Amino acid sequence: MAEPTSGLLTEQEAAVYDRQIRVWGVDAQRRLSKARVLVVGIYGVIAEACKNLVLAGIGSLTLMDDTPVTLDAAASNFLVYVDEIQNQGKSVAQVCADAVGDYNPMVRVQVQQGNILEKPIEFLDDYDVVILGRSSLSLRKKVNALCRSRPQRVAFYAVDVRSSCGNLFIDFQTCTFKSQKKDDDKELEYSKKTCSLEESLSVRWNSLPKRASKLFFATRIVDEFEQRENRQPGQLTSSDLPALIAFGTERLQEQGLAMVPAIESLLTKIAENGTFELSPVCAIMGGVLGQEVLKLLSCKGEPIQNYFFFDASDGKGMIEEVTP
Amino acid sequence: MSAMADKEAIENAKVLMVGAGGIGCELLKTLVLTGFKHIHVIDMDTIEVSNLNRQFLFRKRHVGQSKAQVAREAVLRFRPDVDIVAHHANVKSPQFGVGYFQQFNLVLNGLDNLDARRHVNRLCLAADVPLVESGTTGYLGQVTVHMKGTTECYECQPKPAPKTYPVCTITSTPSKPVHCIVWAKDLPFLKLFGDKSLSNDLDVRSSGADSSVEQEEASFFDVQDGESSKAYAARVFDRLFGQNIDIALKNEGAWKERRKPTPLYLDSIWTSEEKYDERADHGSENGHENGSVQEEKPKDDGAALSAMTGLGLKNPQEIWSVKDNARVFLETVRLFLDNRKEELGRLTFDKDDQLAVEFVTAAANLRANSFGIPMQTMFDVKGIAGNIIHAIATTNAIVAGLIVLEALKLLGKDRGASRMTYCLEHASRKLLLMPCEMDVPNPKCYVCSQTPLVLEVNTKTVTLRDVVNKIARKKLGASFPTIMQGYNVLCETGDDIDKHSAAIYEAKLDTKLDALTPVPLVNGVEITIEDLQQEFSCIVHVKHREDFSEEEDDQMRLGGLELLTATTTVVAKDTDVALKATVDVHAASLDEDLVMIDGENAPVVKRKLEERQEPSQKRLKT
Secondary structure (H helix, E strand, C coil): CCCCCCCCCHHHHHHHHHHHHHHHHHHHHHCCCCCCEEEECCCHHHHHHHHHHHHCCCCCEEEEECEECHHHHHHHCCCCCCCHHCCCEEHHHHHHHHHHCCCCCEEEEECCCCCCCCCCCCHHHCCEEEEECCCHHHHHHHHHHHHHHHCCCEEEEEEEEECCCCEEEECCCCEEECCCCCCCCCCEEEEEEEECCCHHHCCCCCHHHCCCCCHHHHHHHHHHHHHHHCCCCCCCCCCHHHHHHHHHHHHHHHCCCCCHHHHHHHHHHHHHHCCCHHHHHHHHHHHHHHHHHHHHHHCCCCCCCEEEECCCCCEEEEEECCCC | CCCCCHHHHHHHHHEEEEEECCCHHHHHHHHHCCCCEEEEEECCCCCCCCHHCCCCCCHHHCCCCCHHHHHHHHHHHCCCCEEEEEEECCCCCCCCHHHHHCCCCEEEEEECCCHHHHHHHHHHHHHHEEEEEEECCCEEEEEEEEECCCCCCCCCCCCCCCEEEEEEHHHHHCCCCCHHHHHHHCCCCCHHHHHCCCCCCCCCCCCEEEEHHHHHHHHCCCCCCCCCCHHHHHHHHHHHHHHHHHHHHHCHHHHHCCCCCCCCHHHHHHHHHHHHHHHHHHCCCCCCCCCCCCCEEECCCCCHHHHHHHHCCCCCCCCCHHHHHHHHHHHHHHHHHCCCCCHHCCCCCCCCCCHHHHHHHHHHHHHHHHHCCCCHHHHHCCCCCHCCCCCCHHHHHHHHHHHHHHHHHHCCCCCCCEEEEEEEEEEEEEEEEEEECCCCCCCCCCCCCCCCEEECCCCCCEEHHHHHHHHHHCCCCCCCCCEECEEEEEECCCCCCHHHHHHHHHHHHHCCCHCCCCCCCCCCEEEEEECCCEEEEEEEEEEEECCCCCCCCCCEEEEHHHHHHCCCCCCCCCCCCCCEEECCCCHCCCCCCEECCHHHHCCCCCCCCCCCCCCCHHEECC
């Protein structure tokens, strides 16, 4: 990798990255060029995030998803070119790596085969950030815990889009960053901490503010329901709806809350649409996720913590902090 | 999803995308993934290297090709079954008239300039097609929806005017780096390399009050017989940074309240040893790479020439010393004269012209140094001189997603579901993406409500040409204006005017308003300004006035349009943060004298969120 050791960017970097250097500066760009990101499980929203990270010029992007590429994979994923589907035997990761690697030759894009839980634990030491696509709650907890177990910080992001709803969980552990909080303020250094997914899940729901995003509750209910019913994530249909709503009502009650129409309609939408990802929502969630990872890696700009939700039906993109 | 279109409505919809750049690439991708099958794309631009960090449908190998066409081909790779028509053309060209617009269910804008936005807004109003409008700078973005008669049109609300500077600030009393950059771009650059016959507002006062100097000034910048390019560069240097400052200093009154500038002559810069070197071979400060530039042969690609490289200055992020600025100045002049002779006399500043940027950087810094103003890096000068918009991929992707969601709602026919959405850098009340209700049409809008305007003008000094160019084109956004007084056509423009009429109109253009025939345009006369392609028409009342201030050097002021020229920097009342909304920095187009963006490093015009008269009209949709 052509890494400038001095304070200078290469001519090519300066030319290609000109417009974004005007946003975040040369130092941030240099940090990005050394960052290593691992992505596990490739869906539409992940394709969006990969595109954004590669365009921005991170050092390396590693894709992990052995699923053989099919027409289904192409549905919401613009990294899957149709002529590749006939190329049987290629994995989604391989096809996407080829496509996204072509976006920016200054980024090393590669593929890792296998299952992240079966890798030696040192495997994660090669990465600064791990992004987990659609996954079961238990996988999310496990990978998050693995990230936290490493001596060097490995930041953890989990994202999913169900129908027109997007959710993002962030655990960067600690982060020191430079930020200009208001327009004409001086840029200062700040730091932030996040908790693990496990810790965040221990927060009682009725202790959250009244205006908390309803998507927080809906996604929790769906996660737990899928776990209890032993479903693959997204493997829901409208026939599950009565059981899902009953389960949700019960969970809300346990947490000191009651089922409300807004949550019920989110559950309905999620159950009825199964694995479907609405592409504009992928673009929005992949954009926010990409931006957050870039802020963290460049130490520039205040990163959000620790959840972000977007719901196309009300159009709000909302940050929710859920920490013990 | 109930408010949104179903699969069939999406597949049958025909949409027009204007712009295939930062937002456009993202938008085209998201549209086809969402299931849109019939898309027209219009973009007049070709691909540049600086696009590649965000316009992900383009590769280095596409540089120089049509954005619309390459975007179309790239998208067909992952969606071969989509019908995309790409137009490598200007949306303002006559082929895209009201009839063309009427074939679409929706128009989606991903534009980068005010002119084109206004033009498309009018065509959408005329064709009664809903418009989704968008813009981004850095982390900020916004998406708005415009439906004739239901919501405000794009021009119902004020657009921040590009920042302009008084002529005397630029020519005589600069106090900020930007003043020096504007000066360098509009004065020495054009004088040395541009069209000398073009009149320039800066000419008159460029060398102070001494009229004999002004006389001489005109020929001063010509290369004299037998003069070498180096000698010319040195002569021009001493004039611009030495003599002109000395002349200005004579006007002592001007410096009572100000810090006096210091003249800079070449002699004072070099040591005696360097002076010798200078004559010999323009030695660089580091003493290496001497002569390498001189040997360079003229290249086909003039834009690749560089003075700084030859001088051993590699880092565009570094502030050069005064001496280095002087070297760069001399060397750029020499290179223009020796290697780009054929372009001299017709150059205009182009941010992608390396040598031009180097020249402007050096000239601006040398002037800044004289006036005690901090010097700037070439990177920053390029941004300011070129009105470069800060741009990142993520904001464009988010905004494109929001545009498609609005498109789905519009096709779903639930017009009440439409929102304007702000994309913020710092969350406000936990919201990073903030939807707001669209306003109703502004009854005072001269575009969608046809409210008459008042033109205060000195009818004795202003010509019809001024009204056509500065009012009809620039202020009112007419692409091909026609000016009528009752049934008399005073002026008509466009490609389809016959020669005979064109000659008649041309003859009238330089007539003062009060001398026009058959009816002079004097106090109390009413005129109509139209653009037939845009189906735009506006009634303007003429009001004679003579007491314009020095800064209103056009001797004109369009009233009822105060909103359009308002420059505002206000904090939104309804939110905790100041919102720098996305605005038309490019409105400050490069050919306009003294039009510059505000701020020393951030080309962002601030606009408050609740700029409306009634802050309560806009509220969060809960």
